[in-house]
Amino acid sequence: MSTPHQQIGQSAWYLNPISEIKGVRHALIMTLDGMVVARSSELPVDEADGIAAMTSALHAASRSAANTALGAPEQTPVETVTVQNAYGTYMVMPAGTRTNTLIAVSGDAEMPMGVVAHTMARQAKKLGEQLMSVPLRTDDSAS
DSSP states (O other), X not given: OOOXXXXXXXXXXXXXXXXXXTTEEEEEEEETTSOEEEEETTSOHHHHHHHHHHHHHHHHHHHHHHHHHHTOOTTOOOOOEEEEETXXXXXXXXXXXXXXXXXXXXEOTTSOHHHHHHHHHHHHHHXXXXXXXXXXXXXXXXX
């Protein structure tokens, strides 16, 4: 039995409920600085790395543009970035609050955006809770 996702650590299982939705092509978990944490197995490593790097830039640019346009403080987080074209939809959201992790999903034009957004939000919250439960390193723990 093959696993549906390539993973680093135990994060890939967060993608399963998203990937099972009809119309979803790929799902990806990445850090804000563009490092892949987990990816759909059909998504080649090089392509996942490129998408993660571009998504990092997209997310940062979206935050800057939205905060400027809305008169929000500079570091106000973005909740969701959605890009649509004739080929489908690409959605990105943070994994919980105060984390440096994003979940991204691409899907065809028939992908049910409401279902995907709800499932992404649920999985992002779970992933964020896991990430925030890991104790931070302190200078005392350095050897």
